[in-house]
Amino acid sequence: MASANTGKAPVSISMPDLPGVGSLISEDEPAPEAAPALASFGSEAAVDTDTDADQSVADAGEALRSRIMAQAESQKTQVEVKAAAAAAKAKADAVVKAEKEAEAKAAAAKKKAAEEAAAKVEAARLAELAKQYTLPTSSYTITSTFGQAGSLWSSGYHTGLDFAAPTGTLIKAVHTGTITEAGWAGAYGYRTILTLDDGTEIWFCHQSSISVSVGQKVATGDVIGRVGATGNVTGAHLHLEVHANGSADGIDPAAWLRSKGLNP
Numbered sequence: 001m002a003s004a005n006t007g008k009a010p011v012s013i014s015m016p017d018l019p020g021v022g023s024l025i026s027e028d029e030p031a032p033e034a035a036p037a038l039a040s041f042g043s044e045a046a047v048d049t050d051t052d053a054d055q056s057v058a059d060a061g062e063a064l065r066s067r068i069m070a071q072a073e074s075q076k077t078q079v080e081v082k083a084a085a086a087a088a089k090a091k092a093d094a095v096v097k098a099e100k101e102a103e104a105k106a107a108a109a110k111k112k113a114a115e116e117a118a119a120k121v122e123a124a125r126l127a128e129l130a131k132q133y134t135l136p137t138s139s140y141t142i143t144s145t146f147g148q149a150g151s152l153w154s155s156g157y158h159t160g161l162d163f164a165a166p167t168g169t170l171i172k173a174v175h176t177g178t179i180t181e182a183g184w185a186g187a188y189g190y191r192t193i194l195t196l197d198d199g200t201e202i203w204f205c206h207q208s209s210i211s212v213s214v215g216q217k218v219a220t221g222d223v224i225g226r227v228g229a230t231g232n233v234t235g236a237h238l239h240l241e242v243h244a245n246g247s248a249d250g251i252d253p254a255a256w257l258r259s260k261g262l263n264p
């Protein structure tokens, strides 16, 4: 066994390996092998580097993509947040607008109610005043109003309000007051002046007759004379003038009468 082993063993064991080793050694081309190895190493290193770079690029790309996606997600979220905020703001604005409209409506209604109440008060005041004032004649026709231009009048315009009525028609005191003039007044013909407590003068002109005297107190509706055609006239009528607080220039008698609740 031992000899057989010893005899066989070196041959049988070494032989198969030796040619292999010998052939490796005998080939003796270390340079070509080394060169490729070096080249390979260098190449491998380069490849490795490239691979690493590729990996890095890939990683970077992945990171970038992730970042872009995250950013997109973030932007999407921001857009959604913005949209939600805009919607909330629009809703709030709509609520504010509705509130403002409701307030304006309420204010308008309140104003209208106040105006109606004020109009009612004014109407009541005028109705009360109308009981204290009266028109100077009845059954008349207004033939000329205040301010009308014409050569007939010395001032160039009509300074009073004409109540056309037949001669002899009664003239009444429009309000309580005192007779401060009663007599001939040139172009005005026979004229009576009634001065009210507030100083307002009422001139009654072109009368056919005067039935009161200066200093006489009269009450609303008292007869003070009759319609005529005396002075500068073209026909029988009462020429009424109103001078506020003794002013030489008259004011519109129709407006004054209306302010007392009357409609000439």
Ligand SMILES: [Zn+2]
Pocket (backbone or CB within 6 Å): 144, 158, 160, 161, 162, 238, 239, 240
């Ligand atoms: Zn006149």
